[in-house]
Each structure stands twice: as structure tokens, then as C-alpha cells.
Amino acid sequence: MRLQGNQLGTHLEELRNFANWILAIGDGNIGRSIDDTETIPIPNDILINDCTDPISAIVDSTYPEFYNYSNDLDYPQQRKILASTLDMVDSINEFMVSLNNNPENTYLSSDTVCMSDHYFTALEHVHTSKFLNNIKCFGIPNHSITLKVGVSIMLLINIDQLSGLCNGTRLVIIRLGDRVIEAKALSEKMAGEKIFIPRVSLTPYDARIPFKFQRR
Known part of the structure; x- marks a missing residue:
């Protein structure tokens, strides 16, 4: 899709x-x-044949002459790398971020067991913040994410469906604040429009996790 x-x-x-x-x-x-x-x-x-570094090879194949088109919104709009596992997503993201020479900003999440969970009182003592920080699952960013101006990102939730800001919408970062990220949309419907992404609380729904927790 x-x-x-x-x-x-x-x-x-x-x-x-x-x-x-x-x-x-x-x-x-x-x-x-x-x-x-x-x-x-x-x-x-x-x-892709004859490659010693698979991640570098697939990035070079998908984004040829990356440095020459780093400020062109049409360039990333027409290119995507799909990965089958979260570990591979992390590896490719880290490599793509390393190609960008702009200053980096690392964001850390605040993770807590959901108050609505019936076992909250017991779980808050068993599942420490360090344990929650290490959870990686679909639908939420990792506890620690490193971003730079010019890096492409993707929404994981529906922020404004009528405006086209839905799960899967791709954007490129133009400014990194302490509590908000300013980006431009890459989708054809909103291409070039400025978007502000605030801090939000996400609750993943993963059958492998026997309790509910919240990542902000």
C-alpha cells in the first residue's frame, strides 16, 4: 500500500x-x-550481487548520489527501503542517519506501566523503567532515537486523517526542538507542507507483551 x-x-x-x-x-x-x-x-x-556490506549496498542502490539530492524533496519521495524485522529497520536507520552531516539530537522516551492495567500496583515494582526502555515492538519508536535535520521519518499514528497525517505518512525533518519536531511532508497530497509533531503517548498492542505500557 x-x-x-x-x-x-x-x-x-x-x-x-x-x-x-x-x-x-x-x-x-x-x-x-x-x-x-x-x-x-x-x-x-x-x-544486488557482489556486495561485502549488505546495508551499504541496498542504500547505494536505492539512494544513488545521496549527497547531491539531500535537499530535494522529490528524491526521497520516490524511494523507500522496506525491511522485514525491527532489528534490520534499526540498522538501516542508523546507517542512513550516519550519512547526514548535520548535528544530531537524541530523544529519550518516558515509559510507564498503564494505570488502567489491573495489575498496575504489582507490575510497577517488577517492570522497572530500565526494563520498559529496552522493549522494542511494532507501532512505537525505540526508547532512544537519534535524528538530524534532513533525515526522513514516518508517522506511526494517525494525527490528523483529514489532512493526510496518518500512520505511514513520510516526512523530512527541517528543525529539531526539545519538545517538538518540525518537518515537511513528502506525500504527494501534502508535499512541502510544514508539520509540527509534538510529544505523544503511545500504547503498543503486541500479543507478546502480557501487560500494557505507555511510551511518551
Whole structure:
């Protein structure tokens, strides 16, 4: 859905075919088992061969001449890297941030067990702040995130759906404050518009976590 959001014409059909291929892999309709190992053929046009550093190779392939287009909003709008695990997302994000020469700003979250949880009184003594800070799951940023002006980010919640500020909306940072981030939208509908992202409280819904906690 995110890949196809701003595309038209023949390129959209190409992306649909790619999406259907990914879905077919997930549904187990592509590939075969050899000696108890599942083997899936990868089309040559999406393979990156002869690389010693996979993350550097995929970034170079997706963002060629990155430094020459760092101030061009159209450049990141047409390019995205999708990753299958949170650890890979973190590795790629760290590498992309390292390519930016602007001063960095590190933000730390405030994590607490939700007051609405029936076991709150007991949990607050068992699950310390340090333990909560180490939790990584879908739908919330990590406890510590390092950002720079010019870095691309993505919304994880719906802030203003009518304006297009929804989960998955991509932006590029133009100013970092202590309590607010100023950014420009990359989506075609709002491209170039200034957005202010305040501090918000998020509660992840992950079946692997047997209690509710809040990350601000």
C-alpha cells in the first residue's frame, strides 16, 4: 500500500506485480522445499550481487548520489527501503542517519506501566523503567532515537486523517526542538507542507507483551 500510494500508470502495474509476488511468498505459494530448507527464487532484476556490506549496498542502490539530492524533496519521495524485522529497520536507520552531516539530537522516551492495567500496583515494582526502555515492538519508536535535520521519518499514528497525517505518512525533518519536531511532508497530497509533531503517548498492542505500557 505504501509503495503504490503515489504511483500512476505502467509503474503502478509493476508495483502491483511486485506486491502480489511478496504476498504469494507469505502465503506459501512460491518456492519449494529442498532437504527441509525452503527455497524461493528471486528475480534477477531485484537482486544486488557482489556486495561485502549488505546495508551499504541496498542504500547505494536505492539512494544513488545521496549527497547531491539531500535537499530535494522529490528524491526521497520516490524511494523507500522496506525491511522485514525491527532489528534490520534499526540498522538501516542508523546507517542512513550516519550519512547526514548535520548535528544530531537524541530523544529519550518516558515509559510507564498503564494505570488502567489491573495489575498496575504489582507490575510497577517488577517492570522497572530500565526494563520498559529496552522493549522494542511494532507501532512505537525505540526508547532512544537519534535524528538530524534532513533525515526522513514516518508517522506511526494517525494525527490528523483529514489532512493526510496518518500512520505511514513520510516526512523530512527541517528543525529539531526539545519538545517538538518540525518537518515537511513528502506525500504527494501534502508535499512541502510544514508539520509540527509534538510529544505523544503511545500504547503498543503486541500479543507478546502480557501487560500494557505507555511510551511518551
